[in-house]
Amino acid sequence: MNDWKKNTIIYQIYPKSYFDSNHDGSGDLEGIIQKIPYLKSLGITMVWLSPIYLSPMADNGYDISDYRAIHPMFGNLEIFKRLVKTLHENEIKIMMDLVLNHSSDEHPWFKESLNKPSSSEEDFYIWRKGQKNNRKPPNNWTSFFTGKAWTYKQERDAYYLHLFGHKQPDLNWENERVRKELYKIVEFWIDIGVDGFRMDVINLISKRKGLPKGKFSIALTGKEHYMNGPKVHQYLKEFHQQVLAEKALITVGETVFVSPEEALKYCHKDADELDMVFHFDHMNVDSFNNKWFIRPFKPKKLKKVLYRWQEELYPDGWNALYFENHDQPRSVSRFGNTKDYYERSAKMLATVLYLQRGTPYIYQGQEIGMQNVSFTDLAQYRDIETLNVYDIGRNKLHFTHRRMMKKIRYMSRDNARTPMQWNAQANAGFSSTEPWIEVNPNYPNINVEIQESDPHSILNYYRQLIALRKQYNVIIEGDFKPYYVNHKALYFYTRSDEQCTVIVIANHGEKELAFDVPNEFSTEHTTPILSNMEKKPLQRTMKLAPYEAQVYTIGKV
Numbered sequence: 001m002n003d004w005k006k007n008t009i010i011y012q013i014y015p016k017s018y019f020d021s022n023h024d025g026s027g028d029l030e031g032i033i034q035k036i037p038y039l040k041s042l043g044i045t046m047v048w049l050s051p052i053y054l055s056p057m058a059d060n061g062y063d064i065s066d067y068r069a070i071h072p073m074f075g076n077l078e079i080f081k082r083l084v085k086t087l088h089e090n091e092i093k094i095m096m097d098l099v100l101n102h103s104s105d106e107h108p109w110f111k112e113s114l115n116k117p118s119s120s121e122e123d124f125y126i127w128r129k130g131q132k133n134n135r136k137p138p139n140n141w142t143s144f145f146t147g148k149a150w151t152y153k154q155e156r157d158a159y160y161l162h163l164f165g166h167k168q169p170d171l172n173w174e175n176e177r178v179r180k181e182l183y184k185i186v187e188f189w190i191d192i193g194v195d196g197f198r199m200d201v202i203n204l205i206s207k208r209k210g211l212p213k214g215k216f217s218i219a220l221t222g223k224e225h226y227m228n229g230p231k232v233h234q235y236l237k238e239f240h241q242q243v244l245a246e247k248a249l250i251t252v253g254e255t256v257f258v259s260p261e262e263a264l265k266y267c268h269k270d271a272d273e274l275d276m277v278f279h280f281d282h283m284n285v286d287s288f289n290n291k292w293f294i295r296p297f298k299p300k301k302l303k304k305v306l307y308r309w310q311e312e313l314y315p316d317g318w319n320a321l322y323f324e325n326h327d328q329p330r331s332v333s334r335f336g337n338t339k340d341y342y343e344r345s346a347k348m349l350a351t352v353l354y355l356q357r358g359t360p361y362i363y364q365g366q367e368i369g370m371q372n373v374s375f376t377d378l379a380q381y382r383d384i385e386t387l388n389v390y391d392i393g394r395n396k397l398h399f400t401h402r403r404m405m406k407k408i409r410y411m412s413r414d415n416a417r418t419p420m421q422w423n424a425q426a427n428a429g430f431s432s433t434e435p436w437i438e439v440n441p442n443y444p445n446i447n448v449e450i451q452e453s454d455p456h457s458i459l460n461y462y463r464q465l466i467a468l469r470k471q472y473n474v475i476i477e478g479d480f481k482p483y484y485v486n487h488k489a490l491y492f493y494t495r496s497d498e499q500c501t502v503i504v505i506a507n508h509g510e511k512e513l514a515f516d517v518p519n520e521f522s523t524e525h526t527t528p529i530l531s532n533m534e535k536k537p538l539q540r541t542m543k544l545a546p547y548e549a550q551v552y553t554i555g556k557v
């Protein structure tokens with residue numbers, strides 16, 4: 001991977017919730033343009049936009065009905081081009097979200113496929129006759145959003161496959177024409193000047209021939225027949241060769257449930273597929289089998305997963321470092337302590353994550369420590385997955401309302417989707433009118449404006465971390481080595497190259513912690529470079545307060 005790619009620091013924007021410039025309650029592209037000075041001030045070097053294409057918005061844009069058009073809620077192609085130009089003038093690159101596993105059922109391809117049946121190879125979607133005289137779906141696969149992965153259509157007297165919502169039919173990648181059409185779409189955006197792509201659930205695009213019956217699973221029945229499916233690497237190599245190769249692009253694939261070994265097949269430096277992938281291992285540490293079966297968070301679990309990925313993707317792969325995105329709860333609510341150590345724990349989490357080897361992804365609002373939202377009423381939620389899960393929980397599993405609301409408050413994707421908190425004015429300065437989803441009521445205390453003026457704010461800490469990555473090449477390229485791997489709360493790892501070593505130490509716990517610094521580190525020639533409390537010298541025996549983080553350099557820089 002080229003140096004510029006390794007140096008990139010990516011900030012994810014969920015456009016609907018970023019900044020509303022035209023007073024309709026939803027964020028838009030013009031709003032992002034107005035916030036470019038803020039983006040620049042963070043030091044990030046690329047923005048990733050969640051989908052802004054034409055869409056009926058059944059899944060907030062992850063259901064696309066025209067891949068070449070912008071949803072009017074966000075603006076139009078002219079405004080988009082101006083956004084690209086202005087970002088580039090500010091030395092910020094732009095990454096688009098590609099949703100190529102499925103489209104919307106309102107895409108003309110689907111309408112045509114519905115009304116003009118063809119043979120299964122020629123189809124743009126995956127249609128099958130049902131079992132039992134067409135009365136039962138073709139197989140037992142279930143959808144990521146709960147329920148069956150098949151919907152029957154009278155028009156064809158058959159069922160179509162949708163691994164997500166019924167308005168998100170899966171595209172038939174077996175069909176070469178489908179792949180060619182998708183590649184043309186990607187070229188369209190490259191020609192406009194886009195610098196990278198995040199590929200939605202890209203490891204699901206190849207389904208096993210015959211679509212066999214799946215093993216029953218509380219998580220997802222059928223997944224063994226399409227996760228990292230038989231032809232996924234063939235398709236991605238073709239995609240790379242025909243469209244992506246030789247271009248200055250960053251690519252990251254969202255790959256659900258991959259192991260480091262599987263991940264390397266996508267992002268090995270010689271794989272000619274993707275630069276890196278988003279895995280979910282660390283997002284599964286507080287649940288069992290299924291994200292809705294929540295269990296208490298144990299810091300050691302998280303640490304072990306992070307270390308494992310650092311070690312196993314070295315030296316031929318590259319990590320995508322993230323704690324948050326538009327699908328995940330807020331990390332400080334999930335892995336930190338918002339009650340007693342709110343700011344400190346938010347900074348500690350950022351420290352241990354972003355000083356690892358890989359590309360940092362910061363999700364909007366994470367840099368000010370935005371928290372989960374405590375909606376009390378189901379009607380306050382907007383997310384399709386959340387609403388479906390409530391329905392299944394109540395009506396199929398007979399869980400109480402209270403139990404379901406507790407799960408949702410912890411895990412709902414809407415936790416990440418409440419409007420960006422800009423200031424203490426109405427609607428958090430996001431919009432002059434009522435937003436599409438309510439703002440988190442804590443916005444008078446947690447917002448950009450307050451944190452701008454406080455040198456010790458979470459926001460300014462993120463700026464320091466970003467600056468460190470630019471200052472010390474060892475943070476980008478250096479080897480990773482963990483110590484105290486079995487300790488339940490202590491992070492102790494180093495990054496090193498020939499010139500310099502960076503030591504990262506942190507207490508992911510509620511109790512003060514004492515430990516010895518291994519003898520191989522001289523305490524004499526170390527310099528404290530960052531802390532979420534007071535910087536202090538490295539000593540043979542160290543004490544760390546709850547959630548305290550300290551970072552040092554040893555040697556020449």
Ligand code: TEU
Binds near residue numbers: 059063201413
């Ligand atoms: O998400 C895929 C995915 O598997 C999960 O992260 C998903 O959010 C859900 O929680 C599974 O239980 C991607 C997108 O990031 C997500 O926003 C879309 O809804 C989904 O694909 C479908 O396009």
